[in-house]
Amino acid sequence: MKPLSLILLLLVLIFSSCQKNKQEYTRLTNNPEFLRKAERKLTQVIIHDVFGPPVAARIYAYSSLAAYEALLPAYPQYRSMAGQLNEYTATPKPEADQEYCFPLASSRAFLLVGRQWTFSGDMIDDFEKDFYESFEKALPTDVYERSMQYGEAVAKHVIAYSLKDQYKETRGFRYTVTNQKGSWVPTPPAYMDALEPFWAKIRPLALDSATQFRLKGFPAFSDNPASDCYKEAKEVYEAVKFSTEEEKEIANFWDCNPFKMNIQGHAAFATKKMSPGGHWMSIVGLTTRKTQKDFMQTAEAYLLTSIALFDGFIACWDEKYRTVRIRPETYINNLIDDQWQPLLQTPPFPEYPSGHSVVSAASAVTLSALLGDHLTFADSSEIAYGLPVRQYTSFKAAATEAAISRLYGGIHFKTAIDDGFNQGDAVGTWILNKIKTRQ
Known part of the structure; x- marks a missing residue:
């Protein structure tokens, strides 16, 4: 076989192998059980920290918003909440022509926002170690790191949005009973x-x-x-x-x-x-x-x-x-x-x-x-x-x-x-x- 033909054959085999690997890690990571598992962990932390019903709903809403927005680039048929939710602005975009695992970015964003508004971060620490390891084993290193960074960027954007909803301004005030x-x-x-x-x-x-x-x-x-x-x-x-x-x-x-x-x-x-x-x-x-x-x-x-x-x-x-x-x-x-x-x-x-x-x-x-x-x-x-x-x-x-x-x-x-x-x-x-x- 001529050297050029051999090189072309090797390139085809390498490309096919990469494509197969991508298909495999996409199959492994595009599993909604990851998000369900993250939601259950957040619920456990909310219960542990004894948040009242309205505050718990707020934590779920911002965490879910982050998870949804971080997943959007993989689903162009879906719409961002930017311009739809009150005062919510455009979410950061991923780098063009780069490979991402958006389910990982979504899970990362969800957990980071949940951590922001709960107290018991150590409960999430223990959980995250095994949780992210599942992704890390399945993904190429660069894809894993890039996806984690994108999830963090979306989480920061949503956290900044949440900080302007008057939650902190309403802390510490008590109601006076009238006895009427x-x-x-x-x-x-x-x-x-x-x-x-x-x-x-x-x-x-x-x-x-x-x-x-x-x-x-x-x-x-x-x-x-x-x-x-x-x-x-x-x-x-x-x-x-x-x-x-x-x-x-x-x-x-x-x-x-x-x-x-x-x-x-x-x-x-x-x-x-x-x-x-x-x-x-x-x-x-x-x-x-x-x-x-x-x-x-x-x-x-x-x-x-x-x-x-x-x-x-x-x-x-x-x-x-x-x-x-x-x-x-x-x-x-x-x-x-x-x-x-x-x-x-x-x-x-x-x-x-x-x-x-x-x-x-x-x-x-x-x-x-x-x-x-x-x-x-x-x-x-x-x-x-x-x-x-x-x-x-x-x-x-x-x-x-x-x-x-x-x-x-x-x-x-x-x-x-x-x-x-x-x-x-x-x-x-x-x-x-x-x-x-x-x-």
């Missing part, structure tokens, strides 16, 4: 201060403002047994007093209380769980896996659901601290039965509307649009807390059950549940109409 009739006061057993009383000042991601979907309101406070207010309280009282085992299971399944205070004699200890947002992010992972969504589709589902959670809590908290409605526990103990206790522990913030109803409805709207109105799924999110798997015929069915669980648990009046669900539906619909992920 019908107004919220701290509840037993811990009598905790009001949680995030200034959350409505946080910049929404998709809503025009926190006040965009204000609600019609609830029955005026009255201690008259013939009043609508008293009847609502009696409904909660009897829902707990005569609850079935199924209703108790539903209430506990959707409890999602990040910090339950347990009092036994003179001893006190806390029980930690995932927040409502954590539960719905878990559902995203479960259902995108069931429907075999790819990395980008999974990132898209996390993004839109987390936006629904974030903006849902902003709209809800605007109502809560504008109306400052009394909790059923306080009303019932004062006017119906001073020995009555709710099944669930009453959260430390005003009653109206039900936050779980708002964010569950908003999440169901976005997930139904992405994965289908009638997707049946098994929700195993609460297994870690000793609770059984529950089956649902749709996202709306799950959200409806999450909402009514607040009545079964004795922590919300029915108007707060119904109006909250309607507000969440409006928030979710707005997000779908405003935010376009596909070209």
Whole structure:
């Protein structure tokens, strides 16, 4: 064989080998389980650090935004959030004509933003060592390093964006209880201060403002047994007093209380769980896996659901601290039965509307649009807390059950549940109409 022919043959073999290697590492790394695994780790850190529901939703939203934006260069049919989310500007672009592993960049960006807004970085340190090693073994060194750097660049951009949402400006302020009739006061057993009383000042991601979907309101406070207010309280009282085992299971399944205070004699200890947002992010992972969504589709589902959670809590908290409605526990103990206790522990913030109803409805709207109105799924999110798997015929069915669980648990009046669900539906619909992920 002539020398030139031999050289050409060797070049072809080398090129073919490189192409095969690229195909192989693309197959190994383009696996949405990496993103699901990162999300589960972030949830564990959020639980450990005891973030309240609105703050947890904020962490999920910015982390998911970073993951989505870092993945975009590999999916030109998808659109950036630049110019779509309030005040969000163009994300840094990767170098032209360079090879990247964008799933690695996406995972890196997600974890870096999560680290920024949580406290227990050591938990992420331990996790990252094994996590990145999977990519490092599969990728050429230059591709690995370049992809990690791009993920860092996207994370820095999203972190800079998050720093301007008024979160830091609302730290350290406390709510002053007025003790006016019908107004919220701290509840037993811990009598905790009001949680995030200034959350409505946080910049929404998709809503025009926190006040965009204000609600019609609830029955005026009255201690008259013939009043609508008293009847609502009696409904909660009897829902707990005569609850079935199924209703108790539903209430506990959707409890999602990040910090339950347990009092036994003179001893006190806390029980930690995932927040409502954590539960719905878990559902995203479960259902995108069931429907075999790819990395980008999974990132898209996390993004839109987390936006629904974030903006849902902003709209809800605007109502809560504008109306400052009394909790059923306080009303019932004062006017119906001073020995009555709710099944669930009453959260430390005003009653109206039900936050779980708002964010569950908003999440169901976005997930139904992405994965289908009638997707049946098994929700195993609460297994870690000793609770059984529950089956649902749709996202709306799950959200409806999450909402009514607040009545079964004795922590919300029915108007707060119904109006909250309607507000969440409006928030979710707005997000779908405003935010376009596909070209």
